[in-house]
Amino acid sequence: MSRSLGRVAAGDTGREQRSPGEEDFRSYYGRRVLKEPVWEWLVPAYLFAGGLSAACAELAAGADLTRRPRLRKAARLGALGGLATSMYFLIADLGRPERFHHMLRVAKPSSPMSVGTWILVAYGPGVGVAAAAELLPARLRRRWPGKLIGALARPAGLASAAVAPGVASYTAVLLSHTAVPAWNEARDRLPFVFTGSAAAAGGGFGMVCTPVDEAEPARKLAAVGAVTELVTSRQLDERLGVVSEAYRTGKAHRLRQWSEYLTAGGALGSLLAGRSRAAAVTSGLALLAGSALQRFGIFEAGVQSTKDPKYVVVPQRRRVDRGEQA
Structure with missing residues (x-):
C-alpha cells in the first residue's frame, strides 16, 4: 500500500487517522483490508473435539502400559468419540x-490442510481398533475375530498415540497459515496453546x-x-504487539x-x-469447559482482527521497517 493511498481523512478534515498508542497507523479511509472468515461455530467445535480425542489417545496408551483397565477403556472410547465428533x-x-x-487425492507437504488430512488418516484406524476391543462382548473376545482385535488393540493404540500430538497441534498450524492477523501473528x-488445552481437556475427561x-x-x-x-x-495477550488487542x-x-x-x-x-x-468430576468438567472456551475465544479473536485494518497494516509496516520479507 503506497503512502499516498495510506492517508485517510479523519472526517473531512484531511488529517491522518491515529489512535493512542499506535505507531504511525494509516489505512485507506478506514476500510477493511481482509474479509472476515466465513467459518461458523462448527470450526472451533471441531478444533476442541479433535484436541480432546488426541489427548485421550495419549492417556489411553499410558493407561494400557500401566495396567489401568478402567482408565484405558474410558480414554479409548473418549478418543473415538472425540474423533467422530470432530469429523x-x-x-x-x-x-x-x-x-x-x-x-486425499494428493499429499502436499506445503499445505497444512493436506498434511492435517493425512495425519487424521494415520490416526483414525488405530483409535477405532483400540475402541472396538473395549466394546467387544466377553463371548466374542474368545472367538477368532475378537482374539485378533484384542491382539491388535495395544499396537493400534500405541500407533495412534504416536500420531496424537500432530492431531492436537496441526489445527493451530492450519489457522496460523491464514492471513487472519490474530492467528498469523500468533503462529509461534x-x-x-492448543496442545496444552487438549491435554487439559483429556485429563479432565479421564477424571470425569x-x-x-x-x-x-x-x-x-x-x-x-x-x-x-x-x-x-x-x-497471546501480551506479546503480539497491537494484534494482542484482539485477544484482550x-x-x-x-x-x-x-x-x-x-x-x-x-x-x-x-x-x-x-x-x-465429586471434586474430581467437578474439576474435570471445569477443564473441559475451559478448553472449549479457549478455542472459541481464539476463533472469535481471529474474526475480530479482520474487521480493523490496523491489525493488518501495523504489523506489515513493522516488518518492512525491520527489512523482513512480507
Whole structure:
C-alpha cells in the first residue's frame, strides 16, 4: 500500500487517522483490508473435539502400559468419540462430505490442510481398533475375530498415540497459515496453546469418567496441560504487539477470561481432589469447559482482527521497517 493511498481523512478534515498508542497507523479511509472468515461455530467445535480425542489417545496408551483397565477403556472410547465428533463438525462445515475424500487425492507437504488430512488418516484406524476391543462382548473376545482385535488393540493404540500430538497441534498450524492477523501473528505460540488445552481437556475427561483410584495419570495430565495452556495463552495477550488487542477486547476476551478461570480452577481441583469423586468430576468438567472456551475465544479473536485494518497494516509496516520479507 503506497503512502499516498495510506492517508485517510479523519472526517473531512484531511488529517491522518491515529489512535493512542499506535505507531504511525494509516489505512485507506478506514476500510477493511481482509474479509472476515466465513467459518461458523462448527470450526472451533471441531478444533476442541479433535484436541480432546488426541489427548485421550495419549492417556489411553499410558493407561494400557500401566495396567489401568478402567482408565484405558474410558480414554479409548473418549478418543473415538472425540474423533467422530470432530469429523462430523469438519464435514458439516465443508458442506459436502465428498470434499474430505477429495483432499486425499494428493499429499502436499506445503499445505497444512493436506498434511492435517493425512495425519487424521494415520490416526483414525488405530483409535477405532483400540475402541472396538473395549466394546467387544466377553463371548466374542474368545472367538477368532475378537482374539485378533484384542491382539491388535495395544499396537493400534500405541500407533495412534504416536500420531496424537500432530492431531492436537496441526489445527493451530492450519489457522496460523491464514492471513487472519490474530492467528498469523500468533503462529509461534498457538500450537502450544492448543496442545496444552487438549491435554487439559483429556485429563479432565479421564477424571470425569474414571474412578479416583485409577485416575492419577489423568489428574497429572490435566495439571500439566492446564499450566501450559494458561502460560502460553497469556502470551497471546501480551506479546503480539497491537494484534494482542484482539485477544484482550470484546467477546474474545470474555470467552478467554472464563476459560482461564475454569482452567485454573480445574487444575487446582485436580491437585486437591484426592479421593473425592465429586471434586474430581467437578474439576474435570471445569477443564473441559475451559478448553472449549479457549478455542472459541481464539476463533472469535481471529474474526475480530479482520474487521480493523490496523491489525493488518501495523504489523506489515513493522516488518518492512525491520527489512523482513512480507
